Amino acid sequence: MADQELRRRHPNEKGDPDIDSEAADSDGPTEAVDSELEDVAKTVGQGTDSTPELLEGTLAALPPRWRNWVIRGIFTWVMIFGFAWIIYMGPLALMCITLAVQVKCFSEIINIGYAVYRIHGLPWFRSLSWWFLLCSNYFFYGESLVDYFIVLVNKLEFLRVLVTYHRMISFLLYIVGFVWFVLSLVKKYYMKQFSLFAWTHVALLIVVTQSYLIIQNIFEGMIWFIVPVSMIIINDVMAYMFGFFFGRTPLIKLSPKKTWEGYLGGGFATVLMGLLLSQQLARYPYFTCPLEYSESMDGVSYQCDLPPQFLPQEYALPGCLATLCKLDFGDLIPGHGGIMDRFDCQFLMATFVNVYISTFVKSPSPHKILQQVYTLKPEQQLQLFTILRDQLTARGVLG
């Protein structure tokens, strides 16, 4: 996680002149806007990662290579305990954290677009972007809540209205933003404004839809959040450590400081520790049970029969994805240096986990099907009941 942060602070500690050269070289004549964007990308969202002064003083005696190592070690433990604390706080805390990270990432992407285009004095870009963020979160979070809290929803009249008209409300909110966008158009700048509009929508596509998938994963059981997130962190840390001690062979040109030793060692350690972690977590219903609103407890319930799929081998593939992802990304995505930089793989992983759950894990729940049956008219319920009875009798299931 802290990988790029520290690398930036000591960009030349290994005497590598290649770092950042691709960004600095690209000021060709027809590339004005693009290189403008790159300049901004380099300054936006550098984060506030200054090492505390006290620590800096204490470590001054060490050679920079080892100082880096100690700082990294301390931050790793701080983060592990922080992460454990959030997990202890439960799924709603996890969702809030996810939402906070999403908002920060979105803000970074939007600021890149804004920094480029504010010189033209174009109106409303940021307000519009935040409006679209609000609309899409309203839509996606609403869709989740409908699915998982249907019992609670049916109890509260106010919520029921919101749920019944959920998609229409979301659509109208979006249309308000769309009309607002059209009204904000300034002659001679249509193309620029359409590009910004597209930029905002790509940001929504990356950040909002994938953080929605994270929320869905948490609802399926906290293990689906903890293990993938941990594996990416483990991969970061272990790849760094293997590289630090054994790194000799350069891996790819894109990231000159990466080595084969770090890459393979990190990958191996990730799969191994992922297996161990998931084996441990799989013992506790707190981690493995899908969240369901329980009417009797008037809160979230963690009770379920342990799904039979909780076997170790299912984590081999995410392990590969964690290493593959770290190989491909790193220094590529605009906005390099901000929080988005540390969550790019997390978002991709979330999508994978969501697909994985829906393909291999999720089984239909009698409870949820029953909830659907109760939405039918009485005569339809009776009709369904009769057909089911005849069918079960014919198959010998019903005596």
Add this chain to the structure above:
Amino acid sequence: MADQELRRRHPNEKGDPDIDSEAADSDGPTEAVDSELEDVAKTVGQGTDSTPELLEGTLAALPPRWRNWVIRGIFTWVMIFGFAWIIYMGPLALMCITLAVQVKCFSEIINIGYAVYRIHGLPWFRSLSWWFLLCSNYFFYGESLVDYFIVLVNKLEFLRVLVTYHRMISFLLYIVGFVWFVLSLVKKYYMKQFSLFAWTHVALLIVVTQSYLIIQNIFEGMIWFIVPVSMIIINDVMAYMFGFFFGRTPLIKLSPKKTWEGYLGGGFATVLMGLLLSQQLARYPYFTCPLEYSESMDGVSYQCDLPPQFLPQEYALPGCLATLCKLDFGDLIPGHGGIMDRFDCQFLMATFVNVYISTFVKSPSPHKILQQVYTLKPEQQLQLFTILRDQLTARGVLG
């Protein structure tokens, strides 16, 4: 529909010098790429809308204003009969047409991006874009088919495998494209290539997701396709005719040839004719019934109890949308002149109709819930049956 086509052929027939001036004026020094894009947008996809020579000769004696009117009238009738013929061919033909329009629109948007960036000799952009089109269509069409042809799916082993692993297969296809994209990166052009990647994804978002919604709408009953599409055509034609005969007061600067008379007359005529059309269509199950695969017929069935929602007033809102949409769009979207130009409102309308159906029309179907029950394990089916029996008895529904 043919509105912009004809207007372009006689851009100055009303002596308006403003048309297209916004595109020509914007060659500021920092706007090289943008104006490059605009130049391309003006030349890409102008369509092949030349009037047949015979017709041109016959009409030469008429003043241009009336010649335009006659041509428009003839094409209107050709299109009405073409449209009726496609509807007669049934829902599968409609889906094929939708797919064809989608591919053409996507190709136009992609060509704009391609034309700008091919000067830099960047590799794989078009192949990658078509690959992503393939992946997303595979994903979205698959999701539809699972929903509507579940009976058929359960009969064919081959299909069942595809359905079971559908999301995973789609995800892996996408990842193949993603890795391909990363491998295609050329130093110094990262930012340009990421912009292209974003461009492709915005195209997918606009074209593929919304054409998927059109397919969903068709599955809910062909009326949900025919009425909205017709209303936009009616609005185009009637706004032109009202404007032609009564137009005096200019409407907005964005489209200098539009008048208040045309706008209001067109809106009024659209709502009125939309009501009449939907009243007529609502009589026939062929138009109003959701499509369901029928095992006994081994094909698509059009039988259902007429849903109680088929009342005239539900079309007032789409009527407003059709006129609003025609007011806002028109000359704004890049790629102006291609087929995309004639389908922008259709896509937005499809989203609205989809939201409308899911909010106000769609009611839970006992048939589909039963299909879900059958996916449970026998003991779970029995459990659900018992709970339902007790509940129905307690409520007095079951004697």
